[in-house]
Amino acid sequence: MALDSKVPQGPLKDKWTDYKNHINLVNPANKRHIDVIVVGTGLAGGSASATLAELGYNVKSFAYQDSPRRAHSIAAQGGINAAKNYQGDGDSTYRLFYDTVKGGDYRSREANVYRLAEVSANIIDQCVAQGVPFARDYGGLLDNRSFGGVLVSRTFYAKGQTGQQLLLGAYSAMNRQIARGKIEMFNRHEMLDVVLVDGKARGIIARNLVTGEIERHAAHAVVIASGGYGNVYFLSTNAMGSNVTAGWKVHKKGAYFANPCYTQIHPTCIPRSGDYQSKLTLMSESLRNDGRIWVPKNLEDVKAIREGKLKPTQLTEDQRDYYLERRYPAFGNLVPRDVASRAAKERCDAGFGVNATGEAVYLDFAASFERYGSEQAKIQGITNPSAAKIKELGQEIVRAKYGNLFQMYEKIVDENPYETPMMIYPAVHYTMGGVWVDYNLMTTIPGCYAIGEANFSDHGANRLGASALMQGLADGYFVLPYTIGDYLSNDIRTGKISTDTPEFDAAEKEVSERIAFFVNNKGTHSVDYYHKKLGKIMWDKCGMSRNKEGLEEAIEEISALRKDFWENVIVPGTATEYNEQLAKAGRVADFLELGELFAKDALVREESAGGHFREEHQTEDGEAKRMKEFQFVSAWEYKGEPKEAVLHKEALVYENIEVKERSYK
């Protein structure tokens, strides 16, 4: 099947408006005869569910947690971008579009990104109307902060809990529709397959995670909003339950999977402390606004610090290497995430890591304490303030901005980041790859949509900070509700979809057999045993830098591990009860397939772009080197084993932006 991105004709800035003017609509009386399933209740799924229900569709929403409010969007800290230009610093729709395409290393689709930039301002208006308590200045107007890879302040925030507040906003909109009966909420349910009837997505098979019951749910369209697949690495900043299953199931039924190798390794996470570690914790990128990143200049100092003989605060300025400021004077500590992560790895690989594992760099706020403190002293009219007073005043400002992050750091690491610099190291955070979608956000299965992190569309090879929240809400509030109507306008006479059909029988049988296998297999190794092994292969060979040899090994190793898993995995308990091990077994089984496709995708992509860094393709000073002939989206078609997946290419055309070397120097 040839890939058709369905991007509308016409000038970039008119595409979305023209498109909306010409699509088919469903009249309100017909909407109430149409059902839509939404899998996932994060920013994308939650906002889509609420908006579709407001429009009049009957929505069935699914979450594996006990409430829609717990989806992992809740953990996003720093902020959400919008081209409001409230700061008057030259921001515009075009500039947000430009930054996003450049930040994505020219591997995203122009028309989608422009639309995203266009609706970004509406998101802020909508959220304020819902009662989202964004940070404000003393004049009562909205405040902004700056994020990596841009030269303007366009990020709106609610302390260090922006994702939480936006999600609770979408959750409140859902609650209103749940109360009206327009959304039927299925908490503690997991989608285990999609059901196709006559080639169209017409429902799902779900498992009730409390009773173990397998359920059939029919609808006229199915929306996948189940987030990213970072947990393929075992250790990531994702929630423990975050998984690829919904996306992978639709892939296996015909949806192409795009750019699986584009993964974001976030530069500012709390370093690992030991083998028992279950997850990694992010420290918001917003901290790079006020923190400076460094390692000691001399290896003797590194050694002394690791042995506890020297404290980082004892090093003078000229004994420190502020390596981001040194290498990238224009953007300094605010380079994009991929660049910052690789730079940290480079220093640590060279032996400058500052903790016992050798995998940590400093994020230091001392300069900000002083800057803010002096400013406050002036405001408060304190003449000749002491150094201690300045520090105290500065710390108050930093506490107001990032207090919860500092507290979180202290609880985890048991060190006070107000007194000693934080230690950070990169960790897997976000996946730019995902289910391939066209301009309508529809997958290659008619009637099956993918939104938010689950799709691949807007971030190219690297996502800029504060853009994930923007994309999730743009898709759910302002894009999908239009595009899905165009498709559903053909379904106004279809009537209720029955679940009593051979297609549902077959899908349910397949799901039940797989579950029966797990609980009956007399294996020897736990699910986590396999997940950890997979994670290690992924991190070592498909991590921050990749090479041909390593990727070829990864493919063989994952394939062998998967075979072992299907012979020797052990799942205690039964299929008809609350059984977390069983749920996890299904998720890890899918990760074991995705992981191999991931490595294959990385192997085929003989270039470096954004988060995908191939050691064979770098410039003399170690920057990523893009290749013109790889200016396409890799969309993989499922053909059985991941080895046999077939590559389809969607060429990326840039008519409104010049493709240049991406420089932050």
Add this chain to the structure above:
Amino acid sequence: MNLTLKIWRQKDSNAKGQMVDYKVTEISEHMSFLEMMDVLNEQLVNAGEEPVAFDHDCREGICGMCSMYINGEAHGPDRGVTTCQLHMRMFKDGDTITIEPFRAAAFPVIKDLVVDRSAFDRIQHSGGYISVNTSGNTQDANAIPIAKQAADQAMDAATCIGCGACVATCKNSSAMLFVGAKVSQYALLPQGQVEAADRVKNMVAQMDLEGFGNCTNTGACEVECPKGISLDNIARMNRELMKASI
């Protein structure tokens, strides 16, 4: 360190539960409490026994999913943290730790340490929202200035993660802190004014219907709240309810 764990085991909502003793060894002080539970569960799975069911997800203190009652305190002995952020350095070698589910009539046990907190969702359905549709044509976000103090206070109330520690801690199993936080968030913002009276009446009525107890101002909820939600929110809710009733 080596520890003895006394854990509430209950097969399902209808079964009769009991405390069961387990031993774990070589626990690092840097582990989180839930990582210690992972060690126990891996041990149980490898021995062919059923692991202990407990709710958890984000493991960074924001999703509100984890819900253990540890040594008689919601989320354990530390302050300002959820169970996933509680670290083993709070305990000593040789300690015996008692682990129970959040207990309240309105939070029935599903299995072991997992409880059903859907009552919280139903309270939110009854009024925890502002009635605004998605349109793309709402007024500009800066059209109504909001005093920084009000916005900050609304934010403080809105940081509630809905974990239920307040209910589990309260001797009356009252949900006043949870409901008060939501009522306060909207009461402090101009956008929330239009529906303020109905909201507080409906949410309080639903709270009563779900079987949560009354507030007797002991303040235990504020102490145990991992997000430091203030008792002021309960006072504000009472004022709002009074205003709405006259």
